[in-house]
Amino acid sequence: MFNKILIANRGEIACRVAATCKRLGIASVAVYSDADANAKHVAACDEAVHIGGSTAAESYLRYERIIAAALATGAQAVHPGYGFLSENEAFAQACEAAGIVFIGPPVEAIAAMGSKAAAKALMHAAAVPLVPGYHGDDQDAQLLQREADAMGYPVLLKASAGGGGKGMRGVERSEDFAAALASCKREAASSFGNDRVLIEKYLTRPRHVEVQVFADQHGGAVYLFDRDCSVQRRHQKVLEEAPAPGLSAELRREMGEAAVAAARAVNYVGAGTVEFIMTGASDFYFMEMNTRLQVEHPVTEMVTGLDLVEWQLRVASGEPLPLTQAQLKLDGHAIEARIYAEHPARGFLPSTGTLKHLRMPEGVEFTISPAGAPGSRAAVRIDSGVREGDTITPFYDPMIAKLIVHGATRAEALARMSRALRACEVVGPHTNVEFLQRIVASEPFSGGDLDTGLIERHHEALFAPVKKPFREALALACAALLTREGGTAHGASPWDALSHWRLNGGYTQTFAWRDIESETAFAATFARDSRDSHDSGGQTLEYAGQRDSFTWWSGTGAHEFGATLGDSHVTGRVFVDGDVFHVFCLGEAQAFEWQNLLAHAADAEHGEGRLTAPMPGKVIAVLVEPGTVVEKGTPLIVMEAMKMEHTIGAPAAGTVSEVLYAVGDQVADGAQLLVLEVGLSGAA
Template sequence: MFNKILIANRGEIACRVAATAKRLNVGSVAVYSDADAKAKHVDVCDEAVHVGGSAAAESYLRIERIVDAAKKTGAQAVHPGYGFLSENEAFANACKQAGITFIGPPVEAIRAMGSKAAAKALMQSASVPLVPGYHGDDQDASLLQREADRIGYPVMLKASAGGGGKGMRVVEKSEDFAAALASCKREAASSFGNDRVLIEKYLLRPRHVEVQVFADKHGHAVYLFDRDCSVQRRHQKVLEEAPAPGLSDETRRAMGEAAVAAARAVNYVGAGTVEFIMTQDGQFYFMEMNTRLQVEHPVTEMVTGLDLVEWQLRVAAGEPLPLTQDQLKVHGHAIEARIYAENPSRGFLPSTGTLKHLRMPHAVQFAIDGDVRVDSGVRQGDAITPYYDPMIAKLIVHGRDRRNALARMSRALAECEIVGLHTNVEFLQRIVKSEPFSSGELDTGLIERHHDALFAPSTVSRNKALALACAALLTREGGEAHGQSPWDALSHWRMAGGYSQDLNFRATDNDEALKVVFTKNGEKRLQLNGESARFGWSHSGETSYAVQLDDALIKGHVFTDGDIFHVFYEGASFAFEWQNLMAHAGDAEHEGRLTAPMPGKVIAVLVQAGATVEKGAPLMVMEAMKMEHTIVAPSAGKIGEILFDVGDQVADGAQLLILEASA
């Protein structure tokens, strides 16, 4: 076993690898950028080396700096995590040339699987089933158009060197192909430095099922069963589970054996994932092989009881696989939810900001066993920046069966409290509780197909959430938790026999007034949107509140940020701002303003000043968080001044151009 390893990554995966290294008494070295100087992964490692600027291209992608850091600290091996340089042939080769063990597959295997087109040709020779498509070297646009027409629409365009949902487009008809190809190539070149694409027949209602494989340097190879990763948005996974629901023993075994055959075809060593696309009738086809650990590896760990990072270290150190295929078993069911800083209601746009409040379910981080696990690379007070992936945490649960795991996941999501930016927690809760997901109706179009139900207004009582906010306000202002109401210091005598106090709150979507009424005999009543009830409350802990409304007891958590009260109740979250001064109208935003939805870079300007455009016409393309976002015209009109050029960095909310509405 190694004495010291360098972790060439950041965030959650760097913390995850460091946890196993610590358990095995292996020293760990972190690398960090300017933006990550105070990051969690820097603190949990034994040593840390600064490798450059905030942008990944200036730090985490600098091969020579990372290799130099390994040499200077005496690290014997480098763990690449996932993303960044994890599947980079040049990086693996640089480690080899420096005499440092790369904790991953041989350079030749990375090269073989690094090109989706070449990998598919290799899989075809190994008799692994493939989806019909074009994987050739000729990238002439007219030829690609003809190939797509030959395959038949819809087709999927994929960046040959891609991954993580980048550089992928579904094309529904021939006339849309040219524009989709240009966009796909542009994003592929930006993300991977290679604009080559391949074309595949787009299967309707497909499932995305993958198999975890492991191989050692002694000729042994096994599969650690399968995971379903079908629930996706923008071709990126949202929920994953193991084992994949609804597979027959025969199909499960056939997929596992096909995955091992794929690994053997490239003389694979270490952890890898073979991804398959599966039809509703159980036919499966090879998509790609990821020559690294996957984001969703914890669900495999939870159902097998194995530490896959430990396996990686042992295999890289030359040890044989710890178990044979016959010794591997599945126990129960596991589900992983990716908690992102993003706004589902705005097309899942990434959100940046400081984690002012972060409360996750009680769990031991990175634990292999147990019922609930949280893997995270951030802490309360940390910032989610525009430089890196906006994942906050991975929430993983284990149950005796899928039904039990679903119930456990729903409860765990309800315990997540995050303040400071938008998150997808409530959206994840809706998916988990939805009938299609809970019944196992899985395919990659689940979110789009059930969009209306998944994005419907919340059914959780806003009035009850407001009552909790009221309790928190009264407590803060010296209320019942301190032995008196803020008005108890005043005389209860009033000419009219009682007195009242208006508490005005403004929600993010509308204004609501909340009134607390104190009767002559001291009884408190809450008048809320025309309803009145006896009102009392108690406060325990930092954020826990219990409110009594007549005979109903309401329990929740309230985090106060200035005059904004963030209420977490029944798995939903609300934000109410106390209007402690006379209400005044804010500056209304002009609906037609074309502003940046988030910080990013302008990568294409699709119109010229003076041009006339129709509603919905694409005007500009921005890149942020490694994704493209097209700015479209909110109405028909004439383009006035264009305020930014290609290559310009744009702040969140900045006006991009002027659109003069048609008369």
């Protein structure tokens, strides 16, 4: 076994590998970019080496720097994680040349599976089922047209060297083929430097089922059962589960043996995933093989009780596989949800920003088990590469965490996932948590009616407006505000409080609020003597906050509150960010902004105007400078975001006092771009 390894990756997979190293007593070395100097994976390792700038091209893809770091720190092996260099043939060769063990398959296996067309030819020779199609070398356009016409439409054009959905086109009719082929080849050449394509019969409502395989250096090879990864957006997975629902024991064995045959065909060593397209109840076809550990490997760990990273380390160090096929058993059902910083309603565009508040359900960070036998596992597991206070940047994948649950049955795992998602609290960037809740609760997913078009086919239902517990959340926001403004320390002087205390008589105060999601303004009135309030709809809201249990301005995080509405009582948690109150109750997240009239009046008196970025992007033009006098609507800054230009105009007449960003700067969603002295002019 190794004494020290370098982890050539970042985020949750780097933390995951480091955890297994720590358990096994293996020293770990992290690498990091400028943007990741204070990242969680850096703290998780015993040593860390800086390898370059913030972009992946300046750091995590510079394999010569990674190898230099491994040599400098005395690391005997490199674990590539997934993504970045994990399937890079040149990197594996460079490790071998430097005398460093690459914790992955042989270079020849990476090369064999790197080309979709070549891989399919190998699979055909190994009798692995293939989707009907053309995978030949002859790329004559007329020949390709004839092949497509012969197999019948619809067909799917795919870049031979492609991935991630690029260089892929569905063609419904023969007359559309030529234009689709030209477009596919252009995109393939641009993305991969290779315009070769293959043609496959387009399968309607296919499932994406993959098999985890492992092979050692002594000829041993096994399959660790299957996973269903059908729920996808933009050809990227959203939810995964193991085992795949609805497979008979015989079909599970057939797919597993086909996957092992695929691995043996390329003399595979280590962890790999053979991906199949499945149609109907029993037909399956080879799609591709990923020569690395997969993002969704935790669900396999949860149903086998095994640490797959430990298996990787043992196999790479020359040990035989810890278990035989006959010794491997399935136990229960596991589901994984990928929690991303993204806007589902905006086409799943990534969202950036600081994680001001992050609270995940209680669980363990990874599965711990001995190498030779299944170990115990938690009902809920969290794999994450970020912490509260970290920033989701535009440089890398915007994953916040992987939430994994285990149950004795699929129904139990579904219920556990639903509860766990309702317990997630994130303040900062937008997330897909609410969207994940909808999918898990949807009839197709809960019923196991899975295919890769599930999200698109049920788009209307999954994105329909949802009635949230508005009054309950507002009551909790009021409780939090009254606690903050009304004096918090037990026994404090009434003269130190801002609760409008009166020696004789009562006092009624009206709070103005804005629902951030709907941009709706409303008011809530609080009657001090009776300790209750009435919102604009006449509903009574009784205050029941923890007034004496903590000090607001010295505390951090979210706090628990309760409120009574008529005959019902509601509890929840509130995180306060300035005048924005983020409320988590009844499984929903809502945000209200207190319209602090005194503060707004002070801003108006000082003539300050704040202009913020409407979304994350890059500044491409600054049209003013400090001292510039502008009128309402005057263009100030031009941003590029989501491949479009957005001009920020002055909200009122005034004078620019400070410009906070320059051309070329990346800015986060909601970042203040400049300061405008409203109503002031330079002609004083």
